[in-house]
Amino acid sequence: MNLKIKSSKTLWLVLTLIVSSIIAQGFAQQAKEKKDHDKDEKPSNLKILDKNIGGEELHKIMKMYSKSLGVRCGFCHVANPPLTPGGKPQMDFASDDKPEKKVAREMMKMTEAINKKYIEGMVDKDYGQITCVTCHMGRETPVNNVDSLQTFQPHILGPKK
Numbered sequence: 001m002n003l004k005i006k007s008s009k010t011l012w013l014v015l016t017l018i019v020s021s022i023i024a025q026g027f028a029q030q031a032k033e034k035k036d037h038d039k040d041e042k043p044s045n046l047k048i049l050d051k052n053i054g055g056e057e058l059h060k061i062m063k064m065y066s067k068s069l070g071v072r073c074g075f076c077h078v079a080n081p082p083l084t085p086g087g088k089p090q091m092d093f094a095s096d097d098k099p100e101k102k103v104a105r106e107m108m109k110m111t112e113a114i115n116k117k118y119i120e121g122m123v124d125k126d127y128g129q130i131t132c133v134t135c136h137m138g139r140e141t142p143v144n145n146v147d148s149l150q151t152f153q154p155h156i157l158g159p160k161k
């Protein structure tokens, strides 16, 4: 009887240890991913953004693109094998080999054109700028059919009749 209680306590201790080590590993992995892109490294292949942009600023924009489309950096940027000792591919951020990066450049020009040519001065300045998320809403390809709101934003259309 006593033995049973003891062993279940040990079991809990072991479980707690396992769970906390998994959580710690997760944090370590996150820290590693954050370090992947060296913010002090000067960009070498910017065609649209200001070539003298600071590392922090560039990273903020790239994070915004990723969130807006619901993707990770590798969606637009080449990941080269071999894996690093940490088991991650080496990112080649300057490479233009991924078609998604080229589309993204066109999207940057388009977004700027819409803002400059069509929106500026037309509507309330505070709300009148569009960005990637305006269309993408966390998706690689924007919704382009009003009926698909039924799937993605059902509350807008109300219950199906």
Ligand code: HEC
Pocket (backbone or CB within 6 Å): 037, 042, 043, 044, 045, 046, 047, 048, 049, 050, 058, 059, 062, 063, 065, 066, 069, 071, 072, 073, 074, 075, 076, 077, 093, 094, 100, 101, 102, 104, 105
């Ligand atoms: C939706 C596509 C897209 C995503 C997602 C994306 N990027 Fe980019 N990235 C670009 C484009 C386009 C450029 C080039 C901009 C230009 O030409 O001015 C670029 C340029 C860069 C550069 C400069 C490379 C050089 O040397 O010229 C770095 C560094 C970079 N991105 C890092 C990241 C990181 C880190 C992430 C993930 C957090 C990320 N990117 C996510 C599209 C993307």
Ligand code: HEC
Pocket (backbone or CB within 6 Å): 065, 069, 100, 101, 103, 104, 107, 108, 111, 130, 131, 132, 133, 134, 135, 136, 140, 141, 142
């Ligand atoms: C006015 C709406 C609009 C805005 C703003 C917009 N996009 Fe897009 N984007 C689209 C549409 C529509 C498509 C799908 C085109 C297609 O189906 O070929 C698309 C496709 C893409 C793709 C290709 C996705 C794939 O699956 O290959 C990328 C990358 C992309 N957009 C990046 C961006 C980035 C980065 C921004 C902000 C700088 C942006 N977009 C802003 C409408 C928009």
